[in-house]
Amino acid sequence: MIKSFISSPRFKSKWSLVATLIGLPLLVSGCLNNFDTPPAQPAAYISIYQGSPDAPAMDIFAxxxxxxxxxxxxxxxxxxxxxxxGERSFRFSSFNSTTTLLQKDFTIEQDAIYSMFVLDRVADLDAILIEDEWTLPSADSAQVRMVHLSPDTGEVFLQFSNLSTPVTNNMNFGDDSNFTMVKKNTYNVQVKSVATGEVLLSANDVQINGNRVYTFVLRGLAETTNQTQKMDLQLITNYVNF
Known part of the structure; x- marks a missing residue:
């Protein structure tokens, strides 16, 4: 299952970054009323990923x-x-319900770009906020990272075929790797156990294009009979350098 969204990175000029993001269509309701009416309010940009396998459909409030x-x-x-x-309180509730599943405060800095990930089983629901910083990709390369959101999966790393070293360091549940450069190509992708070297997940013929920034999300449960909650590897496109 592949999800994609488009962003702009935090590099070189923050002002050109903000201008680019304002020009992009937003897929969710704006959190700033009349954001494009001067004088502009200081802002940051956040994407939100729902990675709790057994949580109900959610409403999210800032x-x-x-x-x-x-x-x-x-x-x-x-x-x-x-x-x-500034200090913002994020509340996650069941959709169209007053029942709060999680409330957590984060400090949001001006002109920063973040990804927020909701994670763990609903009984232990949590959220993490990661600042997204990558190098501008070129026509023949991409920037790639992984986020580990599988609560019952141990320490893992991400391996691409034809590359002599893993794409990520060893990662525990809740970890995110740095973005790293890979050449555009078609790869066989494997998530491997650090403890045993076993291939836990694999995906063949994954196309990595140039001028892209990607996040691989390891999500779901290793031990479940519910197919909709089963562990899988999901590829998200964060940014396209047009």
Missing amino acids: NQNRVNNQPLNFAEVLAYSPFYV
């Missing part, structure tokens, strides 16, 4: 502002959208 128009289900992502900066 302080009192509802972020999503439609329910956010497992393995779905909201595109980068502007948020006020």
Whole structure:
């Protein structure tokens, strides 16, 4: 299952970055009213990924502002959208319900670009906020990282065929790797156990294009009979350098 969304990286000029993001269509309701009306409010940009395999469809609020128009289900992502900066309280609730599943505060810095990941089983629900910083990709290369969101899977690493070293370091649940450069190509991709070397997941003929920034998300449960919650590897496109 492949999800994609488009962003702009935090590199070189923050002002050109913000201008690019304002020009992009947003897939969720804006968190800043009249954001494009001067004077512009200081803002950061955040995407939100729902990685809790057994959680219900969600509503998400930043302080009192509802972020999503439609329910956010497992393995779905909201595109980068502007948020006020400073201390922000994020609340995750069942869709169209007053039942709060999680409330957590984050500090949001001006002009930063973040990915937020909801993770773990619903009984232990949590969220992490990761600042997205990558090098501008070229026509013949891409930037790639992985986020480990499988709560019952141990330490792993990501391996591409034809590459002598792993794409990521060893990663535990809740970890994210740095973005790393890979040449555009078609790869066989494997998630391997650090403890045993066993291939836990594999995907053949994965096309990595140039001028792209990607996130691989290891999500779901290794031990489950529910096929919709089963462990899988998902590829998200964060950014396209047009």
